[in-house]
Amino acid sequence: MAEILVLVDHVDGDVKKVTLELLTLANRLGEASAVWVGGGYDGAKDKLAEYGAQKVYVGSDEELTSYVVAPKAALLAQLVQDKAPAAVLVGATAEGKEIAGRLAVKIGSGVLTDVVDVADGFVAEHSIFGGGVIAHAKVNTGTPVIAVRPNSVPAEAAPASPAEEQVSVALSDADKAAKIVEKVVEEKGERPDLTEAAIVVSGGRGVGKDGFSIIEGLADSLGAAVGASRAATDAGWYPHQFQVGQTGKTVSPQLYVAVGISGAIQHRAGMQTSKTIIAINKDPEAPIFELVDFGVVGDLFQVAPQLTEEIIKRK
Ligand SMILES: Cc1cc2nc3c(=O)[nH]c(=O)nc-3n(C[C@H](O)[C@H](O)[C@H](O)COP(=O)(O)OP(=O)(O)OC[C@H]3O[C@@H](n4cnc5c(N)ncnc54)[C@H](O)[C@@H]3O)c2cc1C
Secondary structure (H helix, E strand, O other), X not given: OOEEEEEOOEEOOEEXXXXXXXXXXXXXXXXXXXXXXXXXXXXXXXXXXXXXXXXXEEEOOHHHHXXXXXXXXXXXXXXXXXXXOOEEEEEOOHHHHHHXXXXXXXXXXXXXXXXXXXXXXXXXXXXXXXXXXXXXXXXXXXXXXXXXXXXXXXXXXOOOOOEEEEOOOOOOOOOOOOEOOOOOOOOOOOOOOOOOOOEEEEEOHHHOOOOHHHHHHHHHHHOOEEEEOHHHHHOOOOOHHHEEOOOOEOOOOOEEEEEOOOOOHHHHOOOOOOOEEEEEEOOOOOHHHHOOOEEEEOOHHHHHHHHHHHHHHHO
């Protein structure tokens, strides 16, 4: 079976969900080999094994994480040269896409980004125009480098006993051009990560400038992450990093609650694969209702607080 390299996305050993999705996808296409860069591997190896890594290349030299992005591309380029994998998969995050581009240049390959699925023969699927058009593309030159969007492919546990191989790469001056001088861990509240949460409660223009405390209250009663439409983030009512949609984050939780959101195609592009969708909107004609499993036609300022109260009561 052809070996497929999967670059592990992790923060100090905490493996991101997208990696588990990529391992699942890689095992569908061939044999998944995880590529670990940085510290914290010991705490993460069980997770990689649980999700089907057949092999793990461990690059734990401190130098690899002392510089911005380039060393990861350099290590992957060397692995492509040494192991001749059939493809390389990375998460289509901001960093993942930069690594994919750099890697493709280094190995003279084609690169595909924002991919939502990969079929036999490494035919990649892109969802474009807000999910209105599906495009297929294939790399014609070299080892395909494919950046897959988080939450596109469901992760499935497939326990394996991966062999481990320590790897390193000699970094060039160009790889060392941008050194990391300080790392500040972002203050994280109690809420789960937006792209990894099982439940997301999002607010839109209907929520207004001062209404996001209602969204946060509902989210907290459910142990959910908070999201927002672009109308809300552009207005400055909620930070941009929480925007869901075509130009924001893609989420695929078990439950998505859209509050005061009309359901524009660009918003749907980021949440339409959620398992169960609930909307609260005062306009019965709002397009979001075409998509929902449950809809409440009503004023969010009345419905959402009552819902929160009821959920807390039943806990
Ligand atoms: C290139 C491009 C990329 C884009 N990317 C994104 C993206 O990533 N994410 C995104 O979200 N948008 C994106 N947009 C914007 C998108 O087209 C919509 O403008 C946006 O999603 C609308 O946000 P909204 O639903 O919050 O606001 P609106 O469309 O104004 O809807 C507000 C809704 O709130 C309801 N409402 C109002 N008051 C109440 C109340 N008291 N109780 C209950 N309901 C109420 C209204 O009935 C209405 O349906 C993009 C647009 C473009 C052109």
